[in-house]
Amino acid sequence: MPPPVRRITLEREPYVAPPRAAGATAQAPANGRLRAVRAPSTQVRQRMAIEGVWLAYGENWVVRDVSLPVRQGEVLALIGASGSGKTTLLRSLNRLTEVTAGAARSGRVSLDGEEIHELEVNALRRRVSMVFQQPNPFPMSIYDNVAYALVESPRHGGRRRRRTPELELAVADALRRAGLYDEVASDLERSALRLSGGQQQRLCIARALAAEPEVLLLDEPCSALDPISTATIEKLIVELRETVAIVIVTHNLQQAFRVADHVAFMHLGELVEYGSSEQVFDRPSQQRTRDYVSGAFG
Ligand SMILES: Nc1ncnc2c1ncn2[C@@H]1O[C@H](COP(=O)(O)OP(=O)(O)O)[C@@H](O)[C@H]1O
Numbered sequence: 001m002p003p004p005v006r007r008i009t010l011e012r013e014p015y016v017a018p019p020r021a022a023g024a025t026a027q028a029p030a031n032g033r034l035r036a037v038r039a040p041s042t043q044v045r046q047r048m049a050i051e052g053v054w055l056a057y058g059e060n061w062v063v064r065d066v067s068l069p070v071r072q073g074e075v076l077a078l079i080g081a082s083g084s085g086k087t088t089l090l091r092s093l094n095r096l097t098e099v100t101a102g103a104a105r106s107g108r109v110s111l112d113g114e115e116i117h118e119l120e121v122n123a124l125r126r127r128v129s130m131v132f133q134q135p136n137p138f139p140m141s142i143y144d145n146v147a148y149a150l151v152e153s154p155r156h157g158g159r160r161r162r163r164t165p166e167l168e169l170a171v172a173d174a175l176r177r178a179g180l181y182d183e184v185a186s187d188l189e190r191s192a193l194r195l196s197g198g199q200q201q202r203l204c205i206a207r208a209l210a211a212e213p214e215v216l217l218l219d220e221p222c223s224a225l226d227p228i229s230t231a232t233i234e235k236l237i238v239e240l241r242e243t244v245a246i247v248i249v250t251h252n253l254q255q256a257f258r259v260a261d262h263v264a265f266m267h268l269g270e271l272v273e274y275g276s277s278e279q280v281f282d283r284p285s286q287q288r289t290r291d292y293v294s295g296a297f298g
């Protein structure tokens, strides 16, 4: 009698890991934390500069004299306790803080050397795109969510055009880049609101990517998601950093360790420490950083 055959059904094709690039450093530090194996980015280039930035709501300065580089080819993670000013700093990078009445800023933020307050705000927000904590797809089809972002972009003439082959290809491409295409390709007319939370968040990332941003801002993008969707998005973030500069706010230190190349630790509006992910997590130079990260890894 032959042994029973056990079938393991995979949701998706097994992922074939690329060969490790020469010079890639060991990915499992001494204390055994695991990090996805990844080749170093081929090209690292500074895109934004945050220089001596202060941000206030009314009289209350909640970001104090922060300076940081934002580089393409890298993921920058902003970490720190709730209320430390991470979201405020992130939102200032595409001038969303100025939407809040009474908000004030001093210091300089530039994109490719140009002060962002001198750029036209809609053009800036196309170049520096934001994904929020709660997935917020538009109440329309999957296809239209992405097509909307495309037709609004000047590259497609800023005109609403449905279902041209060119637009269809661009929608599929954005969905592919966000790691969602295979799951939704069979029915792009389905309402986006019927997707799972993890799929909705990847759709929001696809929508953000459709406008071909140069910088992608993610504010706790996985906090409402299950571990499998989180893993999918983390893998995506690491892949995207080749072509888009990424800044992610996360309260999940393990996540920061998994995805970030550089980490900025904020406390009560101040930047306490900035360094490579390995340095900040394994050899923090500040006592406050040590106290904060030791909670995550024990
Ligand atoms: N719209 C707002 N109006 C007034 N104060 C705010 C507003 N948003 C945030 N704050 C305050 O600014 C500080 C920093 O908040 P935030 O940037 O959201 O921190 P984090 O993202 O690190 O939790 C907090 O003290 C918060 O209460």
Ligand SMILES: [Mg+2]
Pocket: 086, 087, 088, 249
């Ligand atoms: Mg926040």
